[in-house]
Amino acid sequence: MSSMQTLTTPLVKENPVTLHVLGICSALAITNSLTSSLIMSVALTTVLIISNAAISAVRQYLPSSVRLLVQITIIASAVTVIDQFLSAFMPEAARTLSVYISLIVTNCIVLGRAEACAMKNGVGTSILDALGNGMGYSLILIIVATIRELLGNGTLMGYRLFELAHEGGWFQENALFLLAPSAFFIIGFLVWGVRIWKPEQKEKPDFEPISLPHGEERR
């Protein structure tokens, strides 16, 4: 795979959220505002790059019996450092995102890419792969957050675009979009859309439905 492909494949073709259905927890939790989604995207991409690069660099010395242990230690350290940076330089954002930054440790995309890519490839490829997957995740987050913040609040990044009905405007906001379940629907529709566009992503059914011979009643 060329390096350009490594970078672009995770955007749609192998998107970590819509194809692998990873990182859903944070995609539900913080996408009610575009600002927090952007900060989260940058934080996750940074963690992904650091962890992929570090794990790829030490992969040849890692005994396979303790590799997960070492991987998760590296990931957790990267996340803690990012968390500390955020609370020092962006205290407002750190407050809004609260635990979700520390929860990047449990984001399956990070450990998933470490196992699937960084353990098998060189540092350069691993960094590109991390960047690609980070962007794939960010893309979904930005789409979901744009829909949620606009329909739920009439704002984008805090700027008012739609005047609210109870403040004399025309827009009736839908509070459901500010709650986590709405992200489920939106991600569901996104997965559906992507699979119509790229039918090869459709999974084979786990079971063939039992076809009954004609005329026989099912008991």
Added chain:
Amino acid sequence: MNKDSPRNALFAVLITALVCSSLVSAAVVVLRPIQLNNQMLDRSRNIMQLTGLLPGGQAVEDDEMLELYKSLDRRIIDIDTADFENEMDPGTFSKRRALTDPELSVAIPPDLDQASLGRRTRFAPVYMVWKENTLDRVILPVRGSGMWSMLYGYIALEPDLSTISGMTFYEQNETPGLGDQITHDHWLEQWQGRRIYDDSGSPRFRVSEGVVAPGSASAEFEVDALTGATVTGNAVTGLMHYWFGPHGYQDFLLALREQAPERPAQTSP
């Protein structure tokens, strides 16, 4: 040498732990002063918002805000004697340090400890806000155990020393999305105008079990419940009952009502 030998595995783990922990510690140590400064700014801004002295409608720069904060009339009170303590320097008094000092703190009788604190400091910093030469607001610190964390807040009272003019929580670690609603403006705004003491003089303010029915007998003493955060809501009720009860500020507020304090001679223009 065999990469997968137990000795090598141990070695790899040790090296990782060592390198990672030094990186994390370095980040924490280097960034700590900046974080503490942020906390201080945030706390001062919370207090300034309660004073009502910040110009509304526009963002106030940190420096300007700090300047206003420093010009506040800040005093130390002795909670047990219900009087001002003039010996101590309000600028250097630290509640958290005083709490671990047996000289400066007292145990709370278990039957009065509605906020599950165990101990409290004997002294507390209060802020007096003046308009011309009359007292406009009094700001008092409160704290109490929540669901997971200690809740730290400030409450501002009107000159009648019972009506709430504002409330803020500047430090808490409750469940995101549930308990942390106590920091949301639209909930805190409800506190405005609510009363703490009923006509008999005992604290009655509480977080309701549902939505407060307007016009009901207790409406002026209650704010709406927090969805999915009953424990945090009850903790807020508890801390209000403790801090405005007989072991808290009740005596001080009574004394203050009896004898209004004088505005200190102004040092800054």
